[in-house]
Amino acid sequence: MSVHVSTLQARITGESTASSPLSTEEYFVNMGPQHPSTHGVLRLVLRLDGETVREVVPVLGYIHRGIEKMGEHGNYRQFVHLVDRMDYLSALANNWAVTMVVEKAAKMETNDRIQAIRTLVCELQRIQSHQLWWGVFGMDLGGFTPFFYGLRDREQICDIFEKTIGARLTMNYIQPGGVMFDIHPDFVKDVKAFLTYFKSKMPEYDALMTENVIIQERLRGIGKLSAERAIALGATGPVLRASGVAHDLRKSEPYGLYSQVDFDVPVGTVGDCWDRYWVRMEEMRQSVRIVEQLIDNIPEGKTFLVKPAAKIKVPAGVHYSHVETARGVLGVLLVSNGKDAPYRIHCRTPNFNNLWCIGEMATGGRIGDLVAMLSSIDIVVPDIDR
């Protein structure tokens, strides 16, 4: 296996690869870092031959905050709230990833109630994240209406979170040793009301976008990513599954209560934008299924098993845990020297790897399709840079 490394400068000044029978010239276009459809401060340098994309070079670093470094300066509980700010649409799953590695390494106990609550809120957040993606995807394709409907329904989940957790985006809810609060007395009622509501809205989503022939024709066959390349690039989550690889940590290494619930893993066949769209739509339905199975069966018990102010000491060594967020595998590698603060902490974030698939997808395609491809990856830029 060989790895080819070249700088952006070398690529820009390098030889032209224009291959049109007309006498054309290559040119470079910066997409971002302030482009509305890059969903944040992401810069893509595009090498274009007319309308054809020859190369996409993502340039990162515009929102780097040094979260991993900051983690070394606080204790474990203080690190949890920082990961909220990586992939903010999966804040709870991020909390869980850190919590899981700390709990596993420090041999902290949990109970079924804690695990049930964690599973429930994470699935609700997956729905919420996909709803937002659906709205934004519609907007990126030129339709503004889906955005309103997606956000309207997402608001319902945010309201549930506001009641139980007290925050809408940066939750810091799942803590080593439990969850920060017990669920709100209205939680079960609200979630059931939401499920009823959302199930009546899914057909609307379908009528608006899924069944729209124009959308289908627009998405089919563009941005193809083969299973081999998806694996080689380290893609995870819906991007990997849309390429036909049924890899979902909730199935393959069940954590929380995922082993006790029944759900399917949707996979695509060709790995184009349509498959990624379809996989996420189906994942929302599967998440609804998971929530339905759990909502009436939350066991009794305590929700915080340690003293919140107690120091957590992790035995010296290297520890690793990973969870499936709405965008893929978030792994947390923790190097401990036995003290109550991490020696080094590293996050393997899903968006970073998923982003590099854009080169594979877009090369040879049209620039007009690039926005659709980027949107179908569903990137959250702060998660790429951390």
Add this chain to the structure above:
Amino acid sequence: MPADSVLPPAESVATPEVLPPPEKHVGVGGAILGAVPWIDKTGAVGGVFRAIRSLFGGMKITGGYLMRPSTVVTQQYPENRETLKLPDRFRAQLAFNHDENGYHKCTLCRICEEACPNVSIIITGREKPAVSKKELDSFVWRLDSCTFCNTCVIVCPFNVLRFDGTFESSVYDRRLLSYTLNQYAGPVASVLEKMEDPEARKAAMEARDPYSGAAIIAALIEKQKATKIAERAAREAAKASRVAAKAAAAAAAAAAQPEPPPEAEDVG
């Protein structure tokens, strides 16, 4: 790289009841066009019509909402300020729990200050406590650096802190984002309750408002600066005295020896 070498073996993916995407879609609405019998439903022209038909399917949804104003979810903020109520747990502004007499229970244990990940809590005690051993002077909370992680609330052993939903906290000057949370400087509730004389109680409680107290942030910064200057002065004084001592030692050595070694001259 073959796919199998990276992925977990197929058995470990429990029940991969894989759902493939639908090959053909079935459109819904748009009955008008669908009813026209002479349109070839499979050809290119049919494709255009199918597209238009599915567009109507979507537009039916949008139109439906137009007909049902009751489904509108938009909130008219700030007109609805009176009725807008945020949930109890909503984290908007850190607040002190004062009991019905206006007493607080903060014992200055500083657990919250230590637990805060970004030094948003700065607690100062009174320099000369009037009644008990330790008395709170000001509990300063910096909204501008707080990340609303709620850690301080859960770690406080005396349940002094809470978050409330007063979310309209924008100001024009950043310095106004440092609040003194305690309403009075003085001893804790249990000490105050033991005091018989209401006058003495009153005297022990010095009133505080959000922007008063010994430790409002400008004063803190001044204090930090003063400490730094004092430290630097101390360091420099120590250095000067070291140099002086060295010079004195060299001079003494020079005086003791008729032929001074060449290094001693450098020192001088």
